[in-house]
Amino acid sequence: MKKRLSISDIAKNLGISVTTVSFILNDKAKEKRISDALTKRVLDYVNKVGYKPNQLAKSLRTGKSKTLGLLVEDISNSFFANIADQIEKLAYDFGYHIVYCSMNNDVNRAKELIQLFYDRQIDGFIIAPTEGLTEVIQKLLKNNVPVVLFDRHLEDLETNFVISENHNGALIGTRFLLEEKKASRVGLVTINSNQLQMRGRMEGYMEAVDAMGKDMLIKKIVRAQADEDTILQIRDFIQDNRLDGVLFATNYLALSGLKAIKRYDLGIEKVVSFDENAVFSLVEPAVSAISQNIHEIARKVVDILINEINGKNKELVQVVVPCEIIAR
Amino acid sequence: MKKRLSISDIAKNLGISVTTVSFILNDKAKEKRISDALTKRVLDYVNKVGYKPNQLAKSLRTGKSKTLGLLVEDISNSFFANIADQIEKLAYDFGYHIVYCSMNNDVNRAKELIQLFYDRQIDGFIIAPTEGLTEVIQKLLKNNVPVVLFDRHLEDLETNFVISENHNGALIGTRFLLEEKKASRVGLVTINSNQLQMRGRMEGYMEAVDAMGKDMLIKKIVRAQADEDTILQIRDFIQDNRLDGVLFATNYLALSGLKAIKRYDLGIEKVVSFDENAVFSLVEPAVSAISQNIHEIARKVVDILINEINGKNKELVQVVVPCEIIAR
DNA sequence: GTGAAAGCGCTAACAC
DNA sequence: GTGTTAGCGCTTTCAC
Numbered sequence: 062m063k064k065r066l067s068i069s070d071i072a073k074n075l076g077i078s079v080t081t082v083s084f085i086l087n088d089k090a091k092e093k094r095i096s097d098a099l100t101k102r103v104l105d106y107v108n109k110v111g112y113k114p115n116q117l118a119k120s121l122r123t124g125k126s127k128t129l130g131l132l133v134e135d136i137s138n139s140f141f142a143n144i145a146d147q148i149e150k151l152a153y154d155f156g157y158h159i160v161y162c163s164m165n166n167d168v169n170r171a172k173e174l175i176q177l178f179y180d181r182q183i184d185g186f187i188i189a190p191t192e193g194l195t196e197v198i199q200k201l202l203k204n205n206v207p208v209v210l211f212d213r214h215l216e217d218l219e220t221n222f223v224i225s226e227n228h229n230g231a232l233i234g235t236r237f238l239l240e241e242k243k244a245s246r247v248g249l250v251t252i253n254s255n256q257l258q259m260r261g262r263m264e265g266y267m268e269a270v271d272a273m274g275k276d277m278l279i280k281k282i283v284r285a286q287a288d289e290d291t292i293l294q295i296r297d298f299i300q301d302n303r304l305d306g307v308l309f310a311t312n313y314l315a316l317s318g319l320k321a322i323k324r325y326d327l328g329i330e331k332v333v334s335f336d337e338n339a340v341f342s343l344v345e346p347a348v349s350a351i352s353q354n355i356h357e358i359a360r361k362v363v364d365i366l367i368n369e370i371n372g373k374n375k376e377l378v379q380v381v382v383p384c385e386i387i388a389r
Numbered sequence: 390m391k392k393r394l395s396i397s398d399i400a401k402n403l404g405i406s407v408t409t410v411s412f413i414l415n416d417k418a419k420e421k422r423i424s425d426a427l428t429k430r431v432l433d434y435v436n437k438v439g440y441k442p443n444q445l446a447k448s449l450r451t452g453k454s455k456t457l458g459l460l461v462e463d464i465s466n467s468f469f470a471n472i473a474d475q476i477e478k479l480a481y482d483f484g485y486h487i488v489y490c491s492m493n494n495d496v497n498r499a500k501e502l503i504q505l506f507y508d509r510q511i512d513g514f515i516i517a518p519t520e521g522l523t524e525v526i527q528k529l530l531k532n533n534v535p536v537v538l539f540d541r542h543l544e545d546l547e548t549n550f551v552i553s554e555n556h557n558g559a560l561i562g563t564r565f566l567l568e569e570k571k572a573s574r575v576g577l578v579t580i581n582s583n584q585l586q587m588r589g590r591m592e593g594y595m596e597a598v599d600a601m602g603k604d605m606l607i608k609k610i611v612r613a614q615a616d617e618d619t620i621l622q623i624r625d626f627i628q629d630n631r632l633d634g635v636l637f638a639t640n641y642l643a644l645s646g647l648k649a650i651k652r653y654d655l656g657i658e659k660v661v662s663f664d665e666n667a668v669f670s671l672v673e674p675a676v677s678a679i680s681q682n683i684h685e686i687a688r689k690v691v692d693i694l695i696n697e698i699n700g701k702n703k704e705l706v707q708v709v710v711p712c713e714i715i716a717r
Numbered sequence: 718g719t720g721a722a723a724g725c726g727c728t729a730a731c732a733c
Numbered sequence: 734g735t736g737t738t739a740g741c742g743c744t745t746t747c748a749c
Contacts, residue, residue, distance in 0.1 A: 065532075067726050078736040083728060094734055116508040117449045118726035121741050126445075136489075137470030146465070146493065158505060160488045161464075165474065177486060180444040204393075319671050340668045343647050395742055406720040411744060422718055446742035449725050 066112045075106055082107075086114065120182050128158045129366065130178040132171065132188045136163040138313060140336045140353065141189065144211070147359035148187060155367050157184070166285060168193040179206065185366045190215050192255060207369035211362050213258040214379075221369065223361040223380045227258045227335075230351040230384035231265025234308050234333040237349065237386055239273050242331040244306025248278035250295055250318060251310035262310045262335060278302045288317055296321040299329055306331035312338040312350075319344055337387060347389040357382045394440045403434055410435075414442065448510050456486045457694065458506040460499065460516045464491040466641060468664045468681065469517065472539070475687035476515060483695050485512070494613060496521040507534065513694045518543050520583060535697035539690050541586040542707075549697065551689040551708045555586045555663075558679040558712035559593025562636055562661040565677065565714055567601050570659040572634025576606035578623055578646060579638035590638045590663060606630045616645055624649040627657055634659035640666040640678075647672055665715060675717040685710045 068086075072079040082103055084093045090100040106112075120126040129152055133141040149159045160178070164171040168191065175197050178186065185207035190198060195215050201208050202220060214222040231249075238244045249266045251259055263279065270277050280298040282291050295318045299307065307329060309315035315334035322329055323344075330346045341348035365378045396414075400407040410431055412421045418428040448454040457480055461469040477487045488506070492499040496519065503525050506514065513535035518526060523543050529536050530548065542550040559577075566572045577594045579587055591607065598605050608626040610619050623646045627635060635657060637643035643662035650657055651672075658674045669676035693706045 065726095068728095069726075079727080080729080080737080081735055084735090087728080089729095096734070099734090113504065113508055115449075115510075115726050116505070117445055117510055118741090119728080121443075121445045121449055121725090121743090122727045122729090124741080136464055137467060137474070139465060142465030142470075146491065149491070158502075160490075162488075163474065163477070174486075176441065177444070180441055182443075182445050316667055316671070323671055339644055340671065343644075343651055343668065343672050345673055393742095396744095397742075407743080408720055408722095408745080409718085412719090415744080424718070427718085443742050446725090447744080449727090449741090450743045450745090452725080 065115070066110060068112075068114065071103075071107060071110075071112055075103060077103075124182065126182045126184055127156055128160060128181075128183050130175075130183045130186050131159050131161045132164055132174060132186065133161070134164055134166060134189060134191060136161060139338050140212075140312060140355070143355050144359050147356055148363055151359055151363040152367075155363070157367070164191065166191070172197045175201065179204075185209075185370050187211065187362055187366060189213065207366055209362050209366045209369065209378075211358060213256045216257065219377060221365050221374070221378045223358050223365065223382065224258060225353040225358065226381050226383045227261030228265040228268075230335065230353075230386075231262040231308065231310075232269045233265075233384070233386050234335070234349070234351040235266045235269035237388065238306040238308060238331050238333055239269065239275065241388070242306060244331045245275065246278065246302065246304050247275065247306040247308060247331075248280065248298060248302055248304045249308050249310065250280050250282060250298065250314050252284045252314070253281035254284055259310055266308055278304065282314060282317075288320075291317040292321045292324070296325045296327065299327050300325075304329060307333075309334040312336040315348055316340070319348070322346070333386075341387075342389060349389045350387040352385050352387050354382050354385065393443070394438060396440075396442065399431070399435060399438075399440055403431060405431075452510060454510045454512055455484055456488060456509075456511050458503075458511045458514050459487050459489045460492055460502060460514065461489070462492055462494060462517060462519060464489060467666050468540075468640060468683070471683050472687050475684055476691055479687055479691040480695075483691070485695070492519065494519070500525045503529065507532075513537075513698050515539065515690055515694060517541065535694055537690055537694045537697065537706075539686060541584045544585060547705060549693050549702070549706045551686050551693065551710065552586060553681040553686065554709050554711045555589030556593040556596075558663065558681075558714075559590040559636065559638075560597045561593075561712070561714050562663070562677070562679040563594045563597035565716065566634040566636060566659050566661055567597065567603065569716070570634060572659045573603065574606065574630065574632050575603065575634035575636060575659075576608065576626060576630055576632045577636045577638065578608050578610060578626065578642050580612045580642065581609035582612055587638060594636055606632065610642060610645075616648075619645040620649045620652070624653045624655065627655050628653075632657060635661075637662040637676075640664040643676055644668070647676070650674070661714075669715075670717060677717045678715040680713050680715050682710050682713065 068079050068082050072082045084090060085100050085103045131145060136142055145161055152159050162174045171194055188210050189212040190210050195218060198218060208220055210220050210222040238247045251263055267277055309318055312334055332346050333349045335351045337350040337352040341350055361380045368374045396407050396410050400410045412418060413428050413431045459473060464470055473489055480487050490502045499522055516538050517540040518538050523546055526546060536548055538548050538550040566575045579591055595605055610622060637646055640662055660674050661677045663679045665678040665680040669678055689708045696702045
């Protein structure tokens with residue numbers, strides 16, 4: 062690779078000192094009362110030769126990288142993809158860049174990634190945490206690294222977080238099935254995870270079912286298993302319990318469920334899922350969605366993190382954002 | 390943030406020099422004939438206090454970051470999400486990390502990102518290039534930065550690339566509609582982009598249609614417009630031309646098309662799309678897919694890039710990977 | 718076998 | 734107003 066120009070090359074070529082160049086490049090020309098003429102000369106030259114400061118050296122020196130790390134479980138999940146997109150745009154307005162990482166359900170990878178980012182002097186973390194990350198995140202917090210969790214939080218961790226009103230969302234969704242759709246046997250398909258957002262959704266479901274004096278019918282799917290197994294389990298769940306309505310706790314569960322419904326002709330028509338997905342209006346039966354307010358979540362996440370970095374958060378900020386039902 | 394331990398802290402605490410610590414940490418203990426006892430003592434201590442080298446300083450010094458940049462248009466597109474996942478896993482086996490960025494159709498952002506990555510001493514780039522990136526990529530090449538393009542390539546750029554057999558894929562897909570499905574009026578919905586992979590797909594379609602002596606019916610959709618507009622245009626295209634079969638050049642076009650078909654009850658049953666998507670088996674009509682060999686593409690991309698970094702590519706490597714049809 | 722010291726490119730306190 | 738220089742944490746040459 063052709064040797065890149067450094068600030069001292071610039072200084073030498075211009076016959077001035079690196080300090081002056083540095084000040085000018087960092088918009089401190091006025092403050093340091095460097096002459097307009099010189100400022101212009103430097104800027105023009107820098108522009109002409111296309112000099113770009115080495116960010117690595119800059120970060121090493123300043124301890125700031127103007128970069129935030131975003132860790133999600135699966136970036137191809139439409140919920141995470143959308144939120145990542147929003148977060149990136151918002152952070153950009155504050156002069157921050159985002160590097161993402163998809164953890165793909167692998168705790169060890171996730172830990173390594175957090176460590177990697179930390180080693181690279183990332184200024185702050187945005188994490189949709191999985192179980193098993195408690196320890197690493199705890200370590201970050203102990204080192205005063207700015208962190209904000211979203212989508213869920215971890216029970217024994219005192220952190221900033223932004224989550225959706227899961228309980229209430231599930232409550233509304235279930236009621237929608239029972240009252241609007243007049244379903245009488247409504248099941249919940251969720252995952253066998255203790256993640257708080259899943260607990261909230263389950264409790265919301267339970268409350269709604271309970272209030273109507275109906276049976277609670279719950280299936281917990283093993284998270285890591287093959288899609289085919291999931292499909293079969295959902296089929297059995299629906300058939301064995303003669304469900305006429307079903308609430309899926311996540312959009313990927315709904316997708317597996319739809320495959321089951323279609324493939325085995327289960328004839329179920331009343332379906333609600335957490336998280337909107339482009340497919341839900343396309344399929345038969347159409348799926349109503351409990352949609353999380355992605356824009357609001359992203360906005361809060363970025364605000365909180367930037368404030369944290371700037372030391373403006375006096376105490377923990379924990380935000381719960383309402384959901385909305387999209388009836389189909 | 391609590392001050393992190395540096396290598397000199399370690400050396401000081403152990404009463405030895407930084408050199409020795411550095412050698413041991415970089416697996417040069419044997420080579421430099423450092424005693425086993427000392428090696429063990431250092432390793433144990435480092436482990437105990439949880440010291441991690443500052444990667445920034447390391448990269449600054451060595452000029453290598455063991456990190457690759459992956460730039461795609463839209464990481465929420467299932468094709469890119471899947472390929473990103475594979476690439477990440479493969480690169481990891483070579484000791485490389487991946488940082489992604491989604492360019493979201495914004496050339497300026499993309500340029501900035503490339504520059505940012507470059508400034509951060511990224512060891513190589515994997516890019517699914519959009520038009521307008523020619524210049525920046527040219528600049529990378531001029532600076533001998535290892536680059537490999539995938540999914541498409543840019544005409545006047547002499548680079549490594551890995552692409553699918555677009556022409557042949559479209560040919561097979563179109564033939565499938567004409568011969569297997571006995572469609573007689575088959576249209577192509579593509580985007581108004583000059584990207585080479587789109588040209589290849591169009592030509593494949595044309596060849597197949599031509600061979601059967603059928604009419605060529607092509608609609609180019611403006612890439613940036615609202616989904617609703619796309620839906621309306623596809624509806625009109627299908628209706629105005631009384632199509633009984635349609636080939637979509639990308640999976641997101643197919644998704645819009647499916648919305649049109651469903652919403653306006655177009656009654657079209659013979660549909661093929663480039664790129665597999667989880668939805669295609671769920672919807673009515675089921676969509677057959679011209680599936681790209683994602684695993685092979687990822688493997689080639691990583692191999693080529695690593696070889697390039699290690700100076701093992703004597704000349705440009707340009708690979709074309711066959712597609713496969715998933716009939717439904 | 719181990720250590721001293723230069724230097725990667727940058728910022729900023731201090732000097733003049 | 735501008736320059737000198739220390740130092741961020743690391744690797745590696747050279748010296749002993």
